[in-house]
Amino acid sequence: MDWTNLAADLDEAMAALAQGVQTSLVVVHNGKRGAGAGVVWKTGGLVITNFHVVEQRGRISIGRNSRHTAAASLGVTLPDGSEAPARLVSQAPALDLALLQVDGLASPPAPIGDSRQAKVGQVVFAAGHPWGQRGSISAGVISAFDEARSDQTSVPIIRSDVLLGPGNSGGPLVDASGRVLGINTMIVGGDQGVAIPSHVVEAFINEQLVSREPATPPTTSPGAHSDGDWM
Amino acid sequence: MTDEKNSLEAISDALASAVEKAGSATVSVNARRRYPASGVAFNADLILTADHVVEREEDISVTLPDGSTVKAVVAGRDPSSDLAVLRLERPAPTLAEKAAVPARVGQLVLALGRPGSEGIQASLGVVSAIGGPIRTGRGGMLEQYLRTDAIPYPGFSGGPLVNAAGQVLGINTSGLARGASLAIPAALAWGLADTLAQHGHIRRGFLGVRSQPVSIPAAQQSTLGREQESGLLLVGVESNSPAEAGGLLVGDIIVGIAGQPVGDPDELFASLSGPVVGVSTPVEVLRGGRRETIAVTIGERK
Numbered sequence: 392m393d394w395t396n397l398a399a400d401l402d403e404a405m406a407a408l409a410q411g412v413q414t415s416l417v418v419v420h421n422g423k424r425g426a427g428a429g430v431v432w433k434t435g436g437l438v439i440t441n442f443h444v445v446e447q448r449g450r451i452s453i454g455r456n457s458r459h460t461a462a463a464s465l466g467v468t469l470p471d472g473s474e475a476p477a478r479l480v481s482q483a484p485a486l487d488l489a490l491l492q493v494d495g496l497a498s499p500p501a502p503i504g505d506s507r508q509a510k511v512g513q514v515v516f517a518a519g520h521p522w523g524q525r526g527s528i529s530a531g532v533i534s535a536f537d538e539a540r541s542d543q544t545s546v547p548i549i550r551s552d553v554l555l556g557p558g559n560s561g562g563p564l565v566d567a568s569g570r571v572l573g574i575n576t577m578i579v580g581g582d583q584g585v586a587i588p589s590h591v592v593e594a595f596i597n598e599q600l601v602s603r604e605p606a607t608p609p610t611t612s613p614g615a616h617s618d619g620d621w622m
Numbered sequence: 623m624t625d626e627k628n629s630l631e632a633i634s635d636a637l638a639s640a641v642e643k644a645g646s647a648t649v650s651v652n653a654r655r656r657y658p659a660s661g662v663a664f665n666a667d668l669i670l671t672a673d674h675v676v677e678r679e680e681d682i683s684v685t686l687p688d689g690s691t692v693k694a695v696v697a698g699r700d701p702s703s704d705l706a707v708l709r710l711e712r713p714a715p716t717l718a719e720k721a722a723v724p725a726r727v728g729q730l731v732l733a734l735g736r737p738g739s740e741g742i743q744a745s746l747g748v749v750s751a752i753g754g755p756i757r758t759g760r761g762g763m764l765e766q767y768l769r770t771d772a773i774p775y776p777g778f779s780g781g782p783l784v785n786a787a788g789q790v791l792g793i794n795t796s797g798l799a800r801g802a803s804l805a806i807p808a809a810l811a812w813g814l815a816d817t818l819a820q821h822g823h824i825r826r827g828f829l830g831v832r833s834q835p836v837s838i839p840a841a842q843q844s845t846l847g848r849e850q851e852s853g854l855l856l857v858g859v860e861s862n863s864p865a866e867a868g869g870l871l872v873g874d875i876i877v878g879i880a881g882q883p884v885g886d887p888d889e890l891f892a893s894l895s896g897p898v899v900g901v902s903t904p905v906e907v908l909r910g911g912r913r914e915t916i917a918v919t920i921g922e923r924k
Contacts, residue, residue: 397629404630512641512732512744514634532637532732534775535743552745552773567634583773 404567411569412518413470413526415501419477419491419561421445422464428519428562429467429491430571432503432596436496438467439592440561441576442482442489467493470526481599485544486587487576488595489561501563504570506549506588509533514567517575517584521556529553531584533572539585547591549573551584636786637746640732643788645742647718648734648781650685651708653678658685660735660781662793663714670815671780673699673706674797686714689739698818702762702826704797705811707818718782720808721789725749725768730786733770733794733805737777747772749791752807755888758798762826763891767804768792774803827894828923829870830863831856835886836875838908845913846877852885853877853908868918870905877913878906894920 415431419440427444431437445465465477477491510533517529531553539546551564555577564573564586573586627635651661651671659675661684669684676682682694692710699706725731729749736742747770754766770783774796783792783805792805806814817824833854843849853875859865870876878884879893880903898920905918 400629401633404628408630510638510642511645511742512746513638514630514746532744532746534745534773535740537740550743567631 408516408565408567408569409518409528412501412516412528412563412565415498416470416518416526416562417493417498418468418520418525419444420464420466420468422466426468426520426523426558427560428558428575430561430563430574431496431498431500432490432571432592433500436493437480437500437596438477438491438493438496439574439596440489440491441574442484442487443576444561445479445482445489445491446484465491467491467496469496469498481595483595485541486546486591486595488574488587488592490596490599501565502568502570503589503593504566504568504572506572506590509536509549509566509572509588511535515551515553515572515584516565517551517553517555517559517562517586518565519555519559519562519575521558523558527559529555534584547588549584549586549588551586553584555584633786637730637732640784640786640788641734641742641744644718644732644734644782644784644790645736645744646687646716647714648736648742649687649714650736650738651675651682651780652685652691653682653708657777658737659777659779660737660794661708662718662780662782662790663716664718664720664812664815665819666717667710667713668697668815668819669694669708669710669714670793670811671706671708672793672795672797673701673704674795675779676706676708682708684708684710684714685736685739687736687742688715698820698822700762700814700818700824702758703764703806703810703814703824704758704795705793705806705814705818707815709819718790719788720812721785721787721791724807724809725752725783725785725791727752729791731770731772731791732784732786733772733774733778733781734784735775735778735781735794737775743775743778745773745775755892756798757888757891763888763895764798764806765810765892765895766807767798768807769802769804778803824895825899826923827899828864828921829890829894829918830860830865830921831870831876832858832860833876833887833890838875838877842908842911845908845911847913848883850877850883850885854884854887854890864918864921868905869916870907870918871909873909875908876905877908879903894923 419429429440480490482489535550654677661669661671694708697707697709751769
């Protein structure tokens with residue numbers, strides 16, 4: 392490697408990485424105030440986001456554009472600015488993950504890295520929409536591999552020193568090659584970067600795809616029917 | 623082409639390797655009630671850590687990177703620089719490498735810690751500032767410190783601040799300067815640690831004078847033979863003190879100790895640290911407008 396143009400080379404590598412990450416990054420709206428981020432994970436319009444981004448808490452939820460119809464309140468904004476309705480395919484509150492289906496989605500899926508190979512100290516980037524700033528990128532390193540424990544469950548997490556803000560939730564944590572190592576979540580980490588590792592996300596998705604049935608209404612999220620009736 | 627890494631990927635790999643390297647000499651120090659803190663294996667069976675995380679003198683253990691736990695005793699501690707040295711029952715397998723080149727402002731650094739059994743932890747930043755000397759608590763003084771914007775996670779005190787090659791630039795501590803995160807430069811820390819391992823404490827010199835800074839007129843600067851704009855006017859000499867025994871008088875203006883100019887209290891303090899304790903040391907004064915050198919055997923601050 393020739394280091395004479397290190398700064399310029401680095402600039403170029405970062406810009407290319409940011410551009411690549413943004414092509415698979417969406418804004419996820421849940422019909423309420425605020426929004427989260429999501430990643431196009433597989434072709435066919437499968438988008439991963441945080442459960443808490445799409446959580447309805449059993450309250451009345453009204454579609455952004457339609458107060459009186461049964462329009463789906465879940466939707467995404469694509470990198471090109473266009474909007475599309477989304478359908479909740481599955482959710483895993485304990486993992487803070489939700490799988491969405493966006494029909495007709497043309498965005499390419501993000502390259503997925505193997506989070507089990509990740510190392511403390513390696514450079515990572517978080518992509519999302521902190522404080523509403525679309526497609527924002529922030530940098531840091533992996534700080535630790537840890538577990539988020541609650542009464543019953545223990546979820547592996549990746550901690551990083553990347554600073555996150557509201558709107559980063561559900562967005563990707565990527566490595567220096569732009570491969571997704573995890574999904575950022577702000578439920579457990581405060582403003583410090585906590586991500587659900589990509590191998591956990593993969594396992595969640597594969598489980599859903601193997602046992603894929605007509606979407607059943609999740610018990611903790613009343614009204615999440617496939618017909619989009621949130622009432 | 624496929625294997626060729628761009629600069630970003632190369633830097634990422636280098637940082638991960640730096641963590642792996644320095645992490646192999648970063649240990650977990652169990653010497654307080656709350657979560658453990660961190661330490662650095664710096665010499666055979668010796669661990670350098672922060673003094674403020676050593677809350678007890680007994681029942682201390684160190685968890686090595688391989689997960690094994692080794693009993694340790696306090697070999698020495700210095701609250702004023704917030705450093706402590708622990709002696710292990712058996713040597714640590716890997717020692718930290720001290721950076722040969724001192725830290726520079728702007729340099730990429732990683733703060734490392736091992737505050738538990740989950741493994742090594744790290745945060746990235748730069749050297750934000752190099753400062754000093756600063757007065758610390760208990761009459762101590764630190765000649766130099768490093769400030770960084772790398773996040774000091776809980777339990778990082780006593781762990782290393784390393785460069786991108788995994789060499790130690792300093793020892794992190796939040797115990798100096800009221801919780802602000804500083805690092806004690808490696809050269810300084812290693813030196814203090816050697817003294818602590820040998821003597822158990824840091825000897826700091828004592829003169830027994832009260833003084834105040836005064837400016838030195840140009841005419842008297844020419845008497846000194848150098849440009850030095852201030853000195854320390856003695857306004858008190860303690861009875862039975864090293865100063866009195868050596869013959870220092872109220873009204874003398876101290877301008878140098880052991881060949882080093884002394885123009886303010888910080889410089890006086892710094893000049894009294896280290897090897898001068900117990901040694902007959904030349905104290906340069908202005909007395910009645912004339913330059914005189916008086917031999918004073920420096921005492922030890924208790």
